[in-house]
Every structure is written in C-alpha cells, then in structure tokens.
Amino acid sequence: MAKTKAELQADWTTHHAYLAKAHELMAAKRFDEAIDLAIASFDYLDGMMSYAKKYEDTVFETVPAIDFVLANAPLRFRYDSLNRLEEVLRAQRGIQRKASQDLSRAISIARNRMQDARALWALIDATANTAQRKTSSTAAAEILVDWHRMGLVRRSPDVGGIGYCLTTQMGETALAKCFNCGVVAKAPKIRLLSSLNCPKCHTDAGFVILPTTDTKRR
Numbered sequence: 698m699a700k701t702k703a704e705l706q707a708d709w710t711t712h713h714a715y716l717a718k719a720h721e722l723m724a725a726k727r728f729d730e731a732i733d734l735a736i737a738s739f740d741y742l743d744g745m746m747s748y749a750k751k752y753e754d755t756v757f758e759t760v761p762a763i764d765f766v767l768a769n770a771p772l773r774f775r776y777d778s779l780n781r782l783e784e785v786l787r788a789q790r791g792i793q794r795k796a797s798q799d800l801s802r803a804i805s806i807a808r809n810r811m812q813d814a815r816a817l818w819a820l821i822d823a824t825a826n827t828a829q830r831k832t833s834s835t836a837a838a839e840i841l842v843d844w845h846r847m848g849l850v851r852r853s854p855d856v857g858g859i860g861y862c863l864t865t866q867m868g869e870t871a872l873a874k875c876f877n878c879g880v881v882a883k884a885p886k887i888r889l890l891s892s893l894n895c896p897k898c899h900t901d902a903g904f905v906i907l908p909t910t911d912t913k914r915r
Contacts, residue, residue: 708744771811777876873904
C-alpha cells in the first residue's frame with residue numbers, strides 16, 4: 698500500500714534529522730558514528746525522495762545521504778557501508794529511479810577509492826612517512842587532504858618535501874568490532890584494514906577499529 702502524504706512527510710523529517718546529526722558527528726571527528734547514522738537514514742530515503750519529488754518538485758541530481766557515505770566510507774575502510782547501500786538499492790529500486798545519478802557506478806568508484814586508500818595507508822606505514830612527490834596522483838593527493846582534515850595523518854615537512862605521517866602506528870595492536878556480529882577482536886591495526894574472517898560469525902564483513910578510549914576501558 699502506498700504511503701500517505703503524512704507518512705512520506707514523516708520519512709522526510711526523520712531522514713533529514715538523521716543526516717544533519719551525521720554531519721554534526723563528522724565535524725566532531727566521530728567518523729564511524731557519523732557513517733552509521735547516515736546509513737540508518739537510508740531506511741527513510743525512499744519516502745523522503747517521494748515526498749520531495751511529489752510535493753516540492755525536487756530533482757535529485759545527487760542524493761546527499763548517499764554522497765555522504767560514498768565520500769567518507771572509503772576513508773575509513775567501511776566495506777559494510779557500501780554493502781549496505783547496495784542492499785538498500787536492490788530492495789528499494791525506486792531510489793535509483795528518482796535519482797539522476799548512476800548510483801551503481803558511484804558505488805563502484807567508491808570501492809576503487811577504498812582500494813587506493815588502503816594501498817596509500819600501507820605505503821605511509823611501511824615507509825614511516827611519504828613525501829608528496831611519491832603520491833603525485835590526483836586520487837592519492839585528495840585522499841591525503843581528506844585524511845589530514847580528519848586528523849588521521851599529519852604533515853611531515855622534514856622528508857625532502859611536504860609529506861605525511863600517520864597519527865597512529867599501524868603495527869600496534871588494537872581492538873576492533875566485527876561489522877556483522879559485533880564481536881570484539883584484537884589484531885595489529887594494519888591487518889584490520891582488510892576484510893578479516895571473523896572468529897565468531899566466520900564472515901569477511903570486516904572490522905572497525907575502536908577508539909583509543911574504548912580500547913583503554915577494555
């Protein structure tokens with residue numbers, strides 16, 4: 698049964714409230730919480746878009762919530778976010794019909810960017826730092842700028858040019874939570890960048906590294 702105007706408007710309101718809060722969390726450097734909330738807003742996305750198109754004559758050249766996830770998930774190696782987005786688009790095909798953007802292609806681009814980010818992160822960790830001249834590609838330069846803005850890398854001007862160092866040592870052991878079942882496991886940070894097989898649910902969903910404060914509490 699089609700939703701009423703009131704129901705669609707409620708979806709519009711809830712979706713925008715979630716997305717606004719996601720931006721607040723991102724500004725506060727609570728990156729994974731921000732991404733999680735943007736993903737949660739997908740539950741109201743189809744209704745929001747239906748309301749906006751029908752009652753506000755909105756044309757969706759892009760979809761802000763999806764753009765938010767596609768922009769930030771690769772920088773945090775959030776495989777689960779892109780998988781969830783694909784699930785939503787398969788289940789709610791109206792989202793793609795309402796959007797001018799080719800969302801499948803956008804997800805593919807985001808996955809490629811995540812691979813670039815993983816390779817770049819490993820390079821910086823392996824060499825202690827990396828000069829800008831070693832990462833002259835536009836993609837790598839953009840990733841470095843975003844990581845610097847997020848506080849994940851810092852500039853290192855003493856390496857024969859403008860370079861970057863990680864703000865965390867990837868050989869250190871860290872606690873991380875499985876995206877699928879939530880179990881907390883311990884491993885070197887560099888290993889947690891890939892989709893490790895979970896010892897509990899045995900999926901390759903991947904892990905998100907817990908903040909240092911959470912690690913200390915455990």
